Amino acid sequence: xxxxxxxxxxxxxxxxxxxxxxxxxxxxxxxxxxxxxxxxxxxxxxxxxxxxxxxxxxxxxxxxxxxxxxxxxxxxxxxxxxxxxxxxxxxxxxxxxxxxxxxxxxxxxxxxx
Amino acid sequence: xxxxxxxxxxxxxxxxxxxxxxxxxxxxxxxxxxxxxxxxxxxxxxxxxxxxxxxxxxxxxxxxxxxxxxxxxxxxxxxxxxxxxxxxxxxxxxxxxxxxxxxxxxxxxxxxxx
Numbered sequence: 447x448x449x450x451x452x453x454x455x456x457x458x459x460x461x462x463x464x465x466x467x468x469x470x471x472x473x474x475x476x477x478x479x480x481x482x483x484x485x486x487x488x489x490x491x492x493x494x495x496x497x498x499x500x501x502x503x504x505x506x507x508x509x510x511x512x513x514x515x516x517x518x519x520x521x522x523x524x525x526x527x528x529x530x531x532x533x534x535x536x537x538x539x540x541x542x543x544x545x546x547x548x549x550x551x552x553x554x555x556x557x558x559x
Numbered sequence: 560x561x562x563x564x565x566x567x568x569x570x571x572x573x574x575x576x577x578x579x580x581x582x583x584x585x586x587x588x589x590x591x592x593x594x595x596x597x598x599x600x601x602x603x604x605x606x607x608x609x610x611x612x613x614x615x616x617x618x619x620x621x622x623x624x625x626x627x628x629x630x631x632x633x634x635x636x637x638x639x640x641x642x643x644x645x646x647x648x649x650x651x652x653x654x655x656x657x658x659x660x661x662x663x664x665x666x667x668x669x670x671x672x673x
Contacts, residue, residue: 448602448604450602452602487665488648488662488663488664488665488666489603489648489650489661489663491661491662494660502660536602536603545590545591545608545610545652547593547605547608548593548605548661549605550595550602550603550604551602552600552601552602553601553602
């Protein structure tokens with residue numbers, strides 16, 4: 447139990463579908479993150495939210511749309527994805543500002559048909 | 560410039576031996592470093608961290624060494640066990656107004672032979 451829960455664990459969708467990934471953290475942290483992990487590439491930061499405000503959008507295509515309704519929940523809305531978007535999507539949280547470790551969930555394995 | 564890691568080398572060790580996993584980082588202004596362990600089907604798990612004002616930090620069976628002169632980080636695992644088999648990532652942090660911006664290396668796969 448990492449304190450960061452992601453659902454669903456696996457998702458298969460077509461390129462025209464709309465789906466959402468959910469992340470919930472039970473650690474009382476103020477910052478939440480979305481990462482993409484694909485084969486043969488280092489972990490790529492996608493979005494950062496600090497106190498519910500988006501502070502970083504790492505040049506992510508608009509077909510990925512994050513939402514952070516409160517400091518415990520983070521969503522990633524998916525629309526018209528491409529096959530190259532198939533990857534493991536990881537959510538993390540940390541205690542906001544300052545040098546603190548990020549704690550990760552177990553990810554959603556996404557496959558685009 | 561170079562990124563942290565990029566390759567996924569494999570380190571194979573005998574159970575009970577010590578393991579040393581190395582990492583080169585890119586930004587001399589990075590002030591915080593973390594080692595993560597990722598097992599199959601799971602997310603990265605925090606192992607140990609170190610701030611740039613230190614050159615060594617010890618945990619339970621693990622030691623992290625930081626050499627800022629050559630921008631090198633290492634993770635030493637004592638008495639390696641089969642449960643230590645995983646991919647290990649180093650990450651460097653450059654704190655800015657956006658929060659903790661971690662940059663990850665490509666990882667090293669540790670295989671422990673019984």
